[in-house]
Amino acid sequence: MSDPHRRSLGRVDLLEDSGLSPLSQEALLDLEQTFFQWHRRVLKGELTGRLLAESGHQVEPGQFHGLTAVARIAAGIGRDAPTDPTVGLLAEEMAIDPSRASRVASDLIAQGFVRREAAQDDGRKTVLCLTAAGRAVLEDMRDRKWRHFVRVFSRWNEDEIACFARLFTRYAQDIMGDDEG
Incomplete structure (x- = not known):
């Protein structure tokens, strides 16, 4: 065998x-x-690191993941609704402790990708907001990822792509819904 x-x-x-x-x-x-x-x-973070190196952005993969986490929270991706990103939600989203999330947020702020603001509904609460520079990095990296994705799948035929998408989606749903495992 x-x-x-x-x-x-x-x-x-x-x-x-x-x-x-x-x-x-x-x-x-x-x-x-x-x-x-x-x-x-x-x-x-090999693929992210490679795409970041190609881009010339001065962002480490861990910081980039922090930046994408802020964007996901704000957009409500993986949540019930969009919400104001906080350091606590950043920690939750990245599955790291709050002190590390605070350092990630501070790094992103120092680089000009995120800024702190008072929450609209509670001026005592601080939220993280993407800056134009942060959005530009995210948009550039999204475009690089999709160009890479298209390059990989351009070697596959239509049936292979559709079958892979269907089977991988089924696998992901089944593995997450497995109550016995």
């Missing part, structure tokens, strides 16, 4: 007892290995 070392990293006993065919078991082991490599690259 496959490389014994690679199989030792998976739960072969679970796969063998699953009722899945040997071909499906091998495919799942391959998929798990690819997911691991992809996830590690995402966590390390």
Whole structure:
């Protein structure tokens, strides 16, 4: 079958007892290995780092993630509605502690990508607002990401793209809705 070392990293006993065919078991082991490599690259910010280096923006990947988090909070992406970004929400969005989020916000402010303002509904509360420079970085990086995305998928045919999108969406929904796992 496959490389014994690679199989030792998976739960072969679970796969063998699953009722899945040997071909499906091998495919799942391959998929798990690819997911691991992809996830590690995402966590390390390799693609973001490469796109930032190409852009010439003086933003570290962690700071860029902070900038995108501010934009997501303000737009309500992944939330019930748009809301004013605060350091606390930034920490939550980035899954970091509040003191680290405060440092990220301070760095973004020092670079001129974000500014602090009083909340409209409560002048005692401080919110984070994107500046024109911050929006410009986000727009440029969005365009770079989509050019990269299009370049990758330009080598795929229409059916492959549609199938991948459908199956990956199904996988993401099923894995997040798995109450047994």
